[in-house]
Amino acid sequence: MIYNDFRGDRLSRLGFGCMRFVNDPHTGEIDQKKVNDMFDLAISRGVNYFDTAYPYLGGKSELAMAEALRKYPRDSYYLADKFPGHSLPGPVDNIALFNISLQKCNTDYFDYYLLHNITEWSVKIYESEEYHIIDDIVKMKNEGKIRHLGFSFHGGPELLEEFLNRHEGVFEFVQIQCNYLDWSLQNARRKYEIITEHGLGVWVMEPCRGGKLAVLNEKNTARLKELDEKASAASFAFRFVQGLENVKMILSGMNEVFQVEDNLNTFESYKPLTEKEREVLLEMAEGMKKGVPCTACRYCCAGCPMGLNIPYLLECYNDYKFAESVSASVRIDGLDEDKKPANCIQCGQCAHACPQGIDVPTVLSELTEMYANGPKWADMAKGRQESIRKDLNMK
Numbered sequence: 001m002i003y004n005d006f007r008g009d010r011l012s013r014l015g016f017g018c019m020r021f022v023n024d025p026h027t028g029e030i031d032q033k034k035v036n037d038m039f040d041l042a043i044s045r046g047v048n049y050f051d052t053a054y055p056y057l058g059g060k061s062e063l064a065m066a067e068a069l070r071k072y073p074r075d076s077y078y079l080a081d082k083f084p085g086h087s088l089p090g091p092v093d094n095i096a097l098f099n100i101s102l103q104k105c106n107t108d109y110f111d112y113y114l115l116h117n118i119t120e121w122s123v124k125i126y127e128s129e130e131y132h133i134i135d136d137i138v139k140m141k142n143e144g145k146i147r148h149l150g151f152s153f154h155g156g157p158e159l160l161e162e163f164l165n166r167h168e169g170v171f172e173f174v175q176i177q178c179n180y181l182d183w184s185l186q187n188a189r190r191k192y193e194i195i196t197e198h199g200l201g202v203w204v205m206e207p208c209r210g211g212k213l214a215v216l217n218e219k220n221t222a223r224l225k226e227l228d229e230k231a232s233a234a235s236f237a238f239r240f241v242q243g244l245e246n247v248k249m250i251l252s253g254m255n256e257v258f259q260v261e262d263n264l265n266t267f268e269s270y271k272p273l274t275e276k277e278r279e280v281l282l283e284m285a286e287g288m289k290k291g292v293p294c295t296a297c298r299y300c301c302a303g304c305p306m307g308l309n310i311p312y313l314l315e316c317y318n319d320y321k322f323a324e325s326v327s328a329s330v331r332i333d334g335l336d337e338d339k340k341p342a343n344c345i346q347c348g349q350c351a352h353a354c355p356q357g358i359d360v361p362t363v364l365s366e367l368t369e370m371y372a373n374g375p376k377w378a379d380m381a382k383g384r385q386e387s388i389r390k391d392l393n394m395k
């Protein structure tokens with residue numbers, strides 16, 4: 001196993017993400033034996049970092065993780081959990097919620113604790129005086145119940161920079177979605193740079209884009225086989241992020257023993273990508289995208305009569321086009337009403353100004369449709385809000 005030093009901790013470079021445990025088909029509950037087997041194998045080969053979150057698997061991930069770790073001494077591994085500010089039913093007793101997580105994880109401190117899922121929408125909750133989340137969580141750190149404080153982030157680079165400037169000195173690490181596709185698709189490259197410029201550690205989630213970079217189409221599979229006959233597609237994705245110097249932790253949400261085995265082999269030793277391999281991965285990423293080639297030059301912005309943040313909206317569009325998910329819709333939720341794509345009056349100024357020849361008005365019409373008809377965070381959060389109410393005995 002390769003390790004990283006981070007502020008006095010020796011972290012295994014591969015961390016175990018606990019959001020994808022599978023159910024036993026007979027009981028319909030998490031297959032605890034499989035979780036135990038995967039953890040035993042991972043620990044025997046050097047993994048020492050386990051990452052969960054309050055809402056993962058309907059609140060059962062924390063319990064299954066704690067069960068699998070029960071036989072190991074608490075100081076032999078690092079535990080990471082997250083505060084669900086983006087899923088709250090309203091202002092709640094944050095410390096009571098934090099204590100429930102401690103209890104479910106069978107511990108009295110977290111080594112790493114994160115504000116979960118900061119976006120242009122959820123940042124308003126995290127920073128609201130009424131919710132006083134950051135103050136309460138910092139209090140937990142000051143009391144020794146959190147060793148290192150960070151946040152997971154799904155917004156754009158502008159927000160990341162602003163948020164870090166507003167909270168200088170509070171956070172030690174930031175977890176971002178980073179892989180060879182999102183390097184440009186979600187501008188992970190700029191986010192990586194911003195975090196590094198602030199002197200914080202980069203934690204990587206979704207190194208294989210939820211498995212999409214582990215199972216490629218025939219053409220891309222053949223391209224990778226030409227580079228290395230024996231290596232798995234996932235191993236190339238991991239090696240891409242391993243090569244980023246300030247990446248201190250790479251999380252993989254493993255759910256099968258063979259997957260743990262393959263990942264452990266990749267993290268046994270550090271084998272940087274060659275120039276050629278890196279070039280091939282970035283070329284493949286370009287071919288996987290289905291959106292528009294906006295370079296965020298902003299030439300179109302000054303003349304927009306509605307003052308729309310066009311490159312931001314095109315980032316959301318590209319995200320929607322790659323795979324329908326709630327992440328783009330949450331970013332649009334975070335905009336003021338008069339900055340949402342429906343405010344485009346189709347004047348066409350931007351299309352004339354764009355050196356990439358992007359037909360922005362048509363793209364924004366399509367985005368308006370996708371936003372209106374796609375999945376919404378408000379619907380998805382209902383179940384989570386309900387379970388928080390129940391856990392806190394709220395009406």
Ligand code: SF4
Nearest residue numbers: 304344345347348350
């Ligand atoms: S077409 Fe829409 S986005 Fe483009 S300049 Fe006009 S109002 Fe702004």
Ligand code: SF4
Nearest residue numbers: 294295297298300354
């Ligand atoms: S001018 Fe074109 S490439 Fe530049 S930000 Fe606007 S849409 Fe993107």
